[in-house]
Amino acid sequence: MTAIDVRNLTKHYKVPIKQPGLLASVKSLFSQEYEEKHAVEQMSFQIEAGEIVGLLGSNGAGKTTMMKMLSGILHPTSGTCSVLGYTPWERKQEFQKSIAMIMGQKNSLWWDLPAADSFLLNKEIYDIPDKDYHETLNHMVEILDVKRLLTTPVRNLSLGERMKMEIIAGFLHQPKVVFLDEPTIGLDLTSQYAIRDFIRTMNSQRKVTIILTSHYMADIQELCKRVIIVNKGTKLYDGQLSHVAEDFSDVKLISIDLERDVEDAVLASIGEVVGRDVLKVTLQVPRNEIPQAIAKLGSLPVVDVNISEIPIDRVIERTLAEGKVRVNQ
Amino acid sequence: MMGVSTIRRIFTTELQQQAVRKVDVIIGFFFLWVPILLHIFLWQAVYDINGNAGSQLGYTLPQMITYFVLTLMCQRLVGVQIHRLLNHQIIQGDLNRFMVQPLSHLGFHYTRNAAEKFSQFTYLLVPAAVLLLVFRENIVTPTVVNAALFALALLLSIALNFLIYYALGLLGFWFGRANQIMMFATALISLIDGSRFPLSLLPTVIQEVSWYLPFQYIFYFPIRIFIGAETPETIRNGLLIETVWIVIFYVLVRIFWSRGLKRFGAFGG
Numbered sequence: 001m002t003a004i005d006v007r008n009l010t011k012h013y014k015v016p017i018k019q020p021g022l023l024a025s026v027k028s029l030f031s032q033e034y035e036e037k038h039a040v041e042q043m044s045f046q047i048e049a050g051e052i053v054g055l056l057g058s059n060g061a062g063k064t065t066m067m068k069m070l071s072g073i074l075h076p077t078s079g080t081c082s083v084l085g086y087t088p089w090e091r092k093q094e095f096q097k098s099i100a101m102i103m104g105q106k107n108s109l110w111w112d113l114p115a116a117d118s119f120l121l122n123k124e125i126y127d128i129p130d131k132d133y134h135e136t137l138n139h140m141v142e143i144l145d146v147k148r149l150l151t152t153p154v155r156n157l158s159l160g161e162r163m164k165m166e167i168i169a170g171f172l173h174q175p176k177v178v179f180l181d182e183p184t185i186g187l188d189l190t191s192q193y194a195i196r197d198f199i200r201t202m203n204s205q206r207k208v209t210i211i212l213t214s215h216y217m218a219d220i221q222e223l224c225k226r227v228i229i230v231n232k233g234t235k236l237y238d239g240q241l242s243h244v245a246e247d248f249s250d251v252k253l254i255s256i257d258l259e260r261d262v263e264d265a266v267l268a269s270i271g272e273v274v275g276r277d278v279l280k281v282t283l284q285v286p287r288n289e290i291p292q293a294i295a296k297l298g299s300l301p302v303v304d305v306n307i308s309e310i311p312i313d314r315v316i317e318r319t320l321a322e323g324k325v326r327v328n329q
Numbered sequence: 330m331m332g333v334s335t336i337r338r339i340f341t342t343e344l345q346q347q348a349v350r351k352v353d354v355i356i357g358f359f360f361l362w363v364p365i366l367l368h369i370f371l372w373q374a375v376y377d378i379n380g381n382a383g384s385q386l387g388y389t390l391p392q393m394i395t396y397f398v399l400t401l402m403c404q405r406l407v408g409v410q411i412h413r414l415l416n417h418q419i420i421q422g423d424l425n426r427f428m429v430q431p432l433s434h435l436g437f438h439y440t441r442n443a444a445e446k447f448s449q450f451t452y453l454l455v456p457a458a459v460l461l462l463v464f465r466e467n468i469v470t471p472t473v474v475n476a477a478l479f480a481l482a483l484l485l486s487i488a489l490n491f492l493i494y495y496a497l498g499l500l501g502f503w504f505g506r507a508n509q510i511m512m513f514a515t516a517l518i519s520l521i522d523g524s525r526f527p528l529s530l531l532p533t534v535i536q537e538v539s540w541y542l543p544f545q546y547i548f549y550f551p552i553r554i555f556i557g558a559e560t561p562e563t564i565r566n567g568l569l570i571e572t573v574w575i576v577i578f579y580v581l582v583r584i585f586w587s588r589g590l591k592r593f594g595a596f597g598g
Contacts, residue, residue, distance in 0.1 A: 068425070071428075071429050072428060072429065073425050073428045073429065073594065074594050074595075075591070075594040075595055089594060091428060093431045096429060096430060096431040097431055099429065100429070101425070101429045103425070106423065106425070106426070108426050110342060110346055111346075112346050112349040112350075113342065113345055113346055113349075117342050117345065118342075120338060120342070121335075121338050121339060121342055123338075124332070124334050124335040124337075124338040124339075125335055125430055125431060125432050126430075126431070127332070153349075
């Protein structure tokens with residue numbers, strides 16, 4: 001069964017443009033110029049019920065705009081979209097009761113009260129029967145291991161704990177489709193793992209259809225078989241993640257700051273140089289060669305070292321550059 | 330429309346949220362004795378210097394003092410910040426939640442406001458009684474009927490005031506960050522809502538016009554009832570006009586909201 005059917009969805013914004021400076025500010029009072037921004041352009045795809053799909057793209061690629069249209073916040077400029085048979089932006093109650101949108105950077109809980117109070121309000125808003133409410137809540141609280149935090153005021157929770165509560169609040173009414181916008185942003189690893197596990201469980205046990213955006217490649221790799229890559233509002237790729245990212249799971253980036261210049265050849269002997277800005281160098285190194293690479297760095301005039309996962313932006317850039325991506329409409 | 334159980338839940342949750350700030354609210358209120366004393370000294374001096382000031386200003390000395398004491402108290406009970414909150418939500422895109430959930434923004438915030446005012450009322454009842462008792466020599470003791478009518482008018486003014494400022498906040502849909510516009514509007518309203526001084530000190534023309542505007546019903550009208558400056562007939566008419574304005578603003582707010590949301594949906598948050 002198709003849960004989400006998007007056809008030729010397009011969203012153009014008018015954004016006011018303003019030159020820098022005071023004079024320009026005064027001018028803009030009298031004649032405001034607008035620039036048309038093409039946030040999403042002729043996007044089409046179908047998502048089956050029970051799928052988890054990753055929406056990938058760099059900042060400003062149109063991910064959030066897409067999510068906002070799918071959840072009914074924005075009207076498209078043209079095109080059609082059906083989510084569970086509803087047109088999202090008509091915002092019918094039955095539609096709203098069967099979806100959830102969880103944004104990593106927004107707070108929807110009552111700040112001074114324990115999260116349990118916010119859950120009780122959601123119970124009323126969504127008309128959740130007592131039995132379902134307790135069952136679902138207990139189940140989720142167990143998976144995320146937050147039972148002891150239910151009575152702590154939200155303001156006293158850590159970011160990770162708060163996000164877990166946000167996610168419980170979002171899943172409480174057993175939505176059939178859930179939009180997760182950066183659910184793990186800024187969280188520590190333990191919380192990231194816990195939330196990832198939770199999403200996987202909800203998907204497999206309750207067949208929840210999920211669209212996920214994330215800055216962490218690990219989230220996407222752990223959860224999504226299928227990804228849709230967007231760039232500048234258009235769809236670049238739609239298909240198996242394994243086709244685009246097979247060789248990214250086992251490499252890491254080592255960023256180093258050098259005290260003085262070092263020859264390229266020396267750096268290349270440690271790992272593949274993927275970025276160089278005079279004294280700032282980024283190396284790509286296979287995961288199992290990290291210890292040796294670190295050892296070799298010891299002989300260089302290194303001021304600072306940072307090891308990180310490959311950011312999604314780079315994955316996309318590289319896949320684009322390598323021509324792996326085919327545009328399939 | 331929100332169900333009764335949803336309204337009840339929002340109301341009780343807000344009561345709990347308010348309880349967290351209870352001590353702060355009560356202590357803040359007690360400090361009203363400072364401005365109250367100030368008004369007592371000020372108006373005693375004014376009335377002493379000019380023996381027949383009472384007849385010129387249209388109020389006896391206790392009436393005048395009571396007027397200002399009550400504006401201080403009523404501002405705590407009626408005043409809202411919903412315009413700022415709403416404007417902020419529009420700019421920051423925090424409205425999203427209300428577009429994704431089957432929850433009315435107006436209903437949610439109106440209920441929260443009602444709960445906030447209710448809890449403030451219960452917290453402030455004792456301190457207000459204490460203050461009124463301490464200064465009983467200087468202020469008017471209302472008749473039971475006037476006190477009851479004052480309470481009724483104040484209830485209506487809580488609703489009216491909320492809707493007026495809610496409408497003001499909705500301007501954010503068209504103007505974006507509207508801090509200056511809102512500050513200007515608030516200052517203008519405060520001139521003719523009776524919160525700064527009795528409107529009877531203004532030229533007659535303004536007073537007559539103001540009778541048909543919504544603003545004087547926020548503070549001026551209820552307080553005049555309390556100090557016994559309105560007749561049964563003007564009270565009846567006033568309550569009627571106030572109710573009509575509540576209906577008008579409710580309709581206005583609904584229209585602004587749906588138009589604004591269309592714009593929001595087209596432009597993005």
